[in-house]
Amino acid sequence: MPAEGFLPGPVRIVGTGLIGGSLGLALRAAGAEVQVSDISPGTTALAIELGVGRAIREDDEEPALVLVAAPPDVAAALVAEQLRAHPGAIVADVASVKSVVLDGLLRREAEGQLDAEQISRYIGGHPMAGRETSGVIAAQTDLFRGRPFVIVPHERTVPAAVSLLRRVAVEIGSLPVNLSAAEHDAAVAHVSHAPQVVASLLGAALLDAQGIALDLAGQGLRDTSRIAASDPRLWVEILSANARALTPVLEDIRGRLDSLIGSLATLQGDPDPAVGSRREVARLIADGNAGVARIPGKHGSGTDSFAAVVVLVPDAPGELGRLLTEMGQIGVNLEDLRLEHSLGQPVGLAHVAVARAHESLLTTALRERGWTVADA
Secondary structure, three states: OOOOOOOOOOEEEEOOOHHHHHHHHHHHHOOOOEEEEOOOHHHHHHHHHOOOOEOOOOOOOOOOEEEEOOOHHHHHHHHHHHHHHOOOOEEEEOOOOOHHHHHHHHHHHHOOOOOHHHHHOEEEEEEOOOOOOOOHHHOOOOOOOOOEEEEEOOOOOOHHHHHHHHHHHHHOOOEEEEOOHHHHHHHHHHHHHHHHHHHHHHHHHHHHOOHHHHHOOOHHHHHHHHHHHOOHHHHHHHHHHOHHHHHHHHHHHHHHHHHHHHHHHHOOOOOOOOOOHHHHHHHHHHHHHHHHHOOEOHHHOEHHHEEEEEEEEEOOOOHHHHHHHHHHHHOOOOOEEEEEOOOOOOEEEEEEEEEHHHHHHHHHHHHHOOOEEOOO
């Protein structure tokens, strides 16, 4: 097994879609030797051409680490295959659901297809990053930078595997977090899988919208529906694999939606102020405020650590770059950036998140340099 504290070499990536491709790019940038393979020869060739890694050769040294980047419905079979093929390697999968993969491997052990030593070399992982576009063509070297990388050992995972995957996470710029498979699946049901369902429902509701309504669409709709453009085939497998953890989350959302619909029904016509429906609507919005406020900001700090400064940016080449350059000259670090721009408008709105202590400095300095900063 590879020595602790160093990037392994070589690393073999099985599956070169968005996540596998981005892992290869990031690992190569960190100095690792990367081999790639995919069920599709064409996809393998494209990954090699894009710099994800190199082709596997017959005289290759055995991999120290195998990363299986495949959907949860096939990940267990591929992990088992790699555990048998490479007796000296740590084998990890990076599927977005962990219990189904671990259960599949334990079932294979019970059936005699894997032994205890092979199972001990398996560890789950999940880099918490993605894009609404799929495929290796969408891979990015910095996709995982600053994002959590969940490490999911089981009861018999060897310590060297945990240390190795943690080191990989750090080297690609991620923040390693240890969770059990059940804890991971419950967490992603809330922060990844339910948001995908809600965005898809919102997107589906637009099918019946009149054209004039879509002409009025602003940034709010774009923000809340962005991930509805995700790959249906992939999400069928993800949602199916995590149905047990996802169902109660969706039931809670359904309960709140049913309550809202009931409240809105009583507010039609001449509502009775004693019914309290307005209070129920306000409570839902307030609960939403409170829930969003719990989302961590940069480096795990709460969102209340940051202030949003809204700057009007002319719709002209180089203007956004000039804003960011001048922020650097002022000495204020950019924590987050969101752009809002509607077709035909001469300016866009740059929502710049900075440390709250720097809000006044940035606002004053930008105005002195001629920028228009919206009042809070």
